[in-house]
Amino acid sequence: MMNVEYDENPSQAQKDIWAREQSELKLKLIEVDDLSFTSHEKDGKIEFQGLCYIGGVDVSFLENNNQEAVASLVVLEYPSLEVIYEDFKMIKLKLPYIAGYLAFREVDPLLELLDLLKQNKPFIYPQIIFVDGNGTLHPRRFGLACHLGVLANIPTIGIAKNFLHIDDGYNMTMAYTKIKAKELLKKGGDYYFLQGDSGVIWGAAVRSLESTTNPIYVSVGHRICLETTLRLVSKCCHYRIPEPTRQADIRSREFIRKNFPNNS
DNA sequence: GCGACAG
DNA sequence: ATCTTGTCGC
Numbered sequence: 001m002m003n004v005e006y007d008e009n010p011s012q013a014q015k016d017i018w019a020r021e022q023s024e025l026k027l028k029l030i031e032v033d034d035l036s037f038t039s040h041e042k043d044g045k046i047e048f049q050g051l052c053y054i055g056g057v058d059v060s061f062l063e064n065n066n067q068e069a070v071a072s073l074v075v076l077e078y079p080s081l082e083v084i085y086e087d088f089k090m091i092k093l094k095l096p097y098i099a100g101y102l103a104f105r106e107v108d109p110l111l112e113l114l115d116l117l118k119q120n121k122p123f124i125y126p127q128i129i130f131v132d133g134n135g136t137l138h139p140r141r142f143g144l145a146c147h148l149g150v151l152a153n154i155p156t157i158g159i160a161k162n163f164l165h166i167d168d169g170y171n172m173t174m175a176y177t178k179i180k181a182k183e184l185l186k187k188g189g190d191y192y193f194l195q196g197d198s199g200v201i202w203g204a205a206v207r208s209l210e211s212t213t214n215p216i217y218v219s220v221g222h223r224i225c226l227e228t229t230l231r232l233v234s235k236c237c238h239y240r241i242p243e244p245t246r247q248a249d250i251r252s253r254e255f256i257r258k259n260f261p262n263n264s
Numbered sequence: 265g266c267g268a269c270a271g
Numbered sequence: 272a273t274c275t276t277g278t279c280g281c
Contacts, residue, residue, distance in 0.1 A: 069272090132271070
């Protein structure tokens with residue numbers, strides 16, 4: 001039987017409603033530090049004080065089935081970056097992926113996982129969450145990381161592996177991004193701001209390690225500024241993808257392998 | 265009409 | 272997002 005709740009092709013009218021909802025929620029967005037920890041830079045070295053728990057969230061998919069997926073939440077201890085908590089939730093997606101509207105597809109199960117953790121182990125509830133997707137690097141400056149942050153009232157950071165095109169002139173195109181990356185990301189830790197013709201800074205392209213050329217795209221989610229975001233990301237990269245989102249991704253796929261051995 | 269488009 | 276072994280290099 002078909003899943004009648006799945007909307008294969010949301011109308012333009014529906015997208016307009018979603019866009020308005022994003023604009024409404026954006027009124028609550030905080031793009032300055034509003035954190036339970038502090039950061040300092042002494043002698044060029046970054047230090048965080050009072051930071052113990054960082055969250056990571058992701059959604060992974062089953063083969064053969066574009067409607068079933070697994071949402072994951074992990075908590076890492078800082079500064080060891082060791083995973084001390086993991087939880088997964090099987091979900092039925094009600095929407096396809098639509099660029100600019102990712103939150104309407106994924107945010108609900110992530111909120112549920114956060115609520116569950118808050119109920120059961122409030123003492124390790126994360127002080128900030130790394131989200132697989134964008135924050136302010138979004139056509140309406142309100143991507144999944146902002147959406148989750150505002151709804152859960154928690155600081156968040158957006159981490160994207162691919163660049164999302166924003167209509168703000170040629171310097172916000174993929175072509176220009178690649179040119180700039182080659183030009184400016186000479187070594188590990190280098191970054192540059194993604195600034196459109198309007199002058200708005202949407203986020204930053206970051207070369208997380210010396211050993212990787214392909215940048216990640218980092219942006220503010222909620223209750224943190226871009227500068228602090230970049231500092232924290234730099235402290236969380238053992239590989240190209242920062243540990244919180246990387247672990248959420250690895251472990252949710254592992255969960256699928258274990259529970260759905262032959263979904264091929 | 266064409267191009268561009270997080271996961 | 273996902274399929275997918277080897278392989279080149281530190």
